[in-house]
Amino acid sequence: MTLGYCLALAFGLFAIGSYGVMTRRHIVGMLISVELMLNAANINFVAFAHFRPGDNTAGPIFTAFVIAVAACEMAVALAIVVSMFRRHKNLDIDNLRDLHG
Amino acid sequence: MIADIGFYIVALAILLGGIWAVTAKNILHAAMALIASFFGTAILYLMLSAEFIAIAQVLVYIGGVVIFVIFTILLTTRLGDKAEIAPGMRKLLALALSGVLLGTFLHALDRAGVLVGVKAPVADPNFASIRAVGLRFLDPGTNGFLVPFEIISLLLLISVIGAIVIARKEEV
Numbered sequence: 145m146t147l148g149y150c151l152a153l154a155f156g157l158f159a160i161g162s163y164g165v166m167t168r169r170h171i172v173g174m175l176i177s178v179e180l181m182l183n184a185a186n187i188n189f190v191a192f193a194h195f196r197p198g199d200n201t202a203g204p205i206f207t208a209f210v211i212a213v214a215a216c217e218m219a220v221a222l223a224i225v226v227s228m229f230r231r232h233k234n235l236d237i238d239n240l241r242d243l244h245g
Numbered sequence: 246m247i248a249d250i251g252f253y254i255v256a257l258a259i260l261l262g263g264i265w266a267v268t269a270k271n272i273l274h275a276a277m278a279l280i281a282s283f284f285g286t287a288i289l290y291l292m293l294s295a296e297f298i299a300i301a302q303v304l305v306y307i308g309g310v311v312i313f314v315i316f317t318i319l320l321t322t323r324l325g326d327k328a329e330i331a332p333g334m335r336k337l338l339a340l341a342l343s344g345v346l347l348g349t350f351l352h353a354l355d356r357a358g359v360l361v362g363v364k365a366p367v368a369d370p371n372f373a374s375i376r377a378v379g380l381r382f383l384d385p386g387t388n389g390f391l392v393p394f395e396i397i398s399l400l401l402l403i404s405v406i407g408a409i410v411i412a413r414k415e416e417v
Contacts, residue, residue: 145252156260
């Protein structure tokens with residue numbers, strides 16, 4: 145287990161998440177993919193804190209902030225999903241054109 | 246050596262969970278796969294001796310976010326609904342794009358070989374213990390994170406209020 149392997153794992157997870165964002169047409173599916181990408185970023189922070197010298201405690205603390213902000217984001221995003229479902233009875237993003245201007 | 250094998254198993258679990266989460270036909274299954282991926286990540290954090298983050302991962306992600314996602318799915322999806330996956334052409338394009346992204350990342354990683362070959366951890370093994378993280382969070386000095394810590398609590402409050410305002414029924 146070296147820093148390189150951890151980073152490669154995080155990159156793989158990020159690529160999987162970006163694939164999900166591009167292919168999913170269900171809003172909740174896209175949010176799940178975004179969570180995977182955030183998770184990959186968190187793995188990077190912790191891996192660097194573990195393997196590199198410097199201010200090691202700051203890495204996990206930044207991860208804690210990312211987790212908190214991701215939780216906020218999910219709360220608001222899922223509230224938007226629920227209210228969109230009430231309005232359209234459908235969560236296919238190709239049919240949700242409220243923001244098309 | 247044991248740690249290496251453990252790392253490979255955990256990495257495989259994380260990646261397979263992630264792949265399942267983005268390809269599952271049923272969106273509820275995707276949420277379940279997300280639990281597997283997050284749990285693997287928590288174990289990885291423990292292996293990287295970041296115990297506080299591992300606990301936070303289980304509490305916030307598995308216990309909070311995923312449960313929230315599952316509730317939303319149950320509220321908004323009819324039983325037997327299939328998650329709409331993009332048509333084959335777009336899928337192929339997305340696969341190519343994310344493959345290129347991964348290739349770029351791995352190429353950069355390959356070129357930074359000196360940086361990433363670190364085998365032994367340099368850090369003090371207690372660098373992310375609950376005590377160290379807590380002391381750092383509440384340290385009011387220039388090196389501490391007291392102000393961001395308070396701001397994040399305010400952000401949580403604001404987003405909870407915002408979520409309630411957005412999701413409530415209009416006529417109330």
